[in-house]
Amino acid sequence: MTDTKRPREPFAPWDRRSLPGLFDVDETAERIGYYKWVEIKLFEALGGWVATVPELDVKLRLGTHCYHHAWHAELFDKRLPELREMQTERLTVPPNDHMVEFFESMTEPEAAHLTIEKLVGVYRVLIPHKIAAYTYHRNGTSEITDMPTIRILDFILQDEFNDWREGEMLIQSMIESPEELERAMSHQTKLEKIMLAAGGIAGPGSIGDPYVEIVEKN
Amino acid sequence: MVQVSVKPESFEMVLYDAAVIGEVVAEVAERLGVDEAITLNIDETSPLGRSKILSYDPIDLWVDGGALENTQRPRNFGQARSRDTIGRLLLRILDRRSGRFDDAPADDELDLSQFAAWDVHNVGRLERIGLGGQKKRRLYQFRNRHGFTDTADAAFEELWGSSELSWAEIERISVGCRP
């Protein structure tokens, strides 16, 4: 018969979750506001582009991915009040002007022959940066205090990886000549430069700082 | 060159050219070995796709304007569709003249299943000589008349792939797969 009075540890031996995390409540809310802004801008752009791309498979993928990012925006929107931000629009902002510029440049291509540029902006620049920032956040925040955010980011990252893979394959299938390759690379470089200035989708520190400060000892 | 008489000679409601239509009919007739005069009556007011044989001898055909239409460009003449329409009608005439169809009901006594089965046999033969095709379209029509079953699909393949069936054989295959 089970001894119901026998004490057990509150954290099982295999449960290595720890405290504290990298972000306090306000920092978390701020980052999530940036994420939500980015997701909104992305799903709006994907929706707008659907009518402008002639390639049927790309058209249908954009329509599908549009919803994925809208759902991400909704998840972040629901998380904000749980982080003491009741006026969710207040934090639904870009991290800086460079990020605004990034989206203006990313959504500039409209003509039917610019599908490569449209896809490169999303799948070779923006989504890899989103995956990086979300992964940094997911791995750095406390798995105890901020598990709701981690759960959201896990769902979102699953979408991001799948969508990135589909988008990258569409790009590879569309690049058939050195000229098209050059177009893709050139557009990617242009957008990466703006993203570099922005510091990532949540601004400087989007993926932390890996460098070590060396203090002079002698 | 087969002599083809197209009626009317000019069109008001569709952008058809009687001379072009005549050439296509003659081409199909020659491919099928028909070397006698053909009259083709077109009801240009109808965009539907009906067709029938008014007379077997001399050959006198009737079609809705839509039976010769390019479905991508309404009111414009469609060569592929016309070859299919005229080809099916001429094959039916040749079948009836062959002696293998002496026991077939008159055209206006054929039911939808019988028509569908005979059409499958006709279009399969047309495809093999490079005149038309749309095998899946015919399969869908055949399934609507004979059921969406593996048995019906096998019957379709037999009708499509056979070279010269008799009416009795077509009827046997058609009846044998109906639900």
Next chain:
Amino acid sequence: MRKIFPAEELARDSRFIRQSNEQRMGDPRGARIAGGNAGDALAKLTPGLPNGPDRARALMHGIFVGEIQALEGAGRTCWDFELGDEAPLALKLDMARQCWDEARHCEISVVLAEHMGTELGEYAENALLYEAACNPDPVLRLTGVNRALEGLAIDVFNTMKEFGNMAGDPVLEFCEDWMLADEVTHVKMGSDWLRRLTENDKDRLDKALEFQKVVDRLFSFNGFRGEEDDSPIQLTRRFRELAGFTDEEIDEIADMSRDARSEAIT
């Protein structure tokens, strides 16, 4: 990328041929609709018609291009309006969801077209549906698209579902039933947003309902969609009720179809 993308610039590959409204309505033989012709004697679309399967094929292609345009329209609603007073986030989220649904409907339609032996682009495409999705007022756009056009889609899908049932075609019936479920959701979205966004704006509500009537009339097809036994596309009361239509609103569409039918006959 511009706001409001013109219908004539909708991007298509070489398989698709556009037919303008002028060409469609100017066809002296009558506009082609539901795989039939406005000038024909009316008959409910069933497999028993001599040209039933071919009409269903043509209608399926019409559904396919309609789904593409519905996808494009929903996508543009995500992009064309500024977030906030012009279009709340929840509305845009609904439109993004609709994008996904319409993309899946396109995929379903491609599979069904293949099943029915229709090639993509086999029939001319008309962009009337997308044009309704270009209205600069989001309320009018949603009313025209989600209530009028998606409402029509309910009627069409139900007719096609019944066609599949009568023909014993399990693939068609299965697919149409799923698409029908989505369409009821889309129409309900339209009904809900119409009420929410015009709650304190009677003038805007009236304009939106008027726009819906214009679109409904355009797609009443000379009475082709109606409640009569021989209406090729049957008006579907039950599903429209689920989607937020009142009895009076459904009566009005039925009356409109009857009127259009009488006008076509006289």
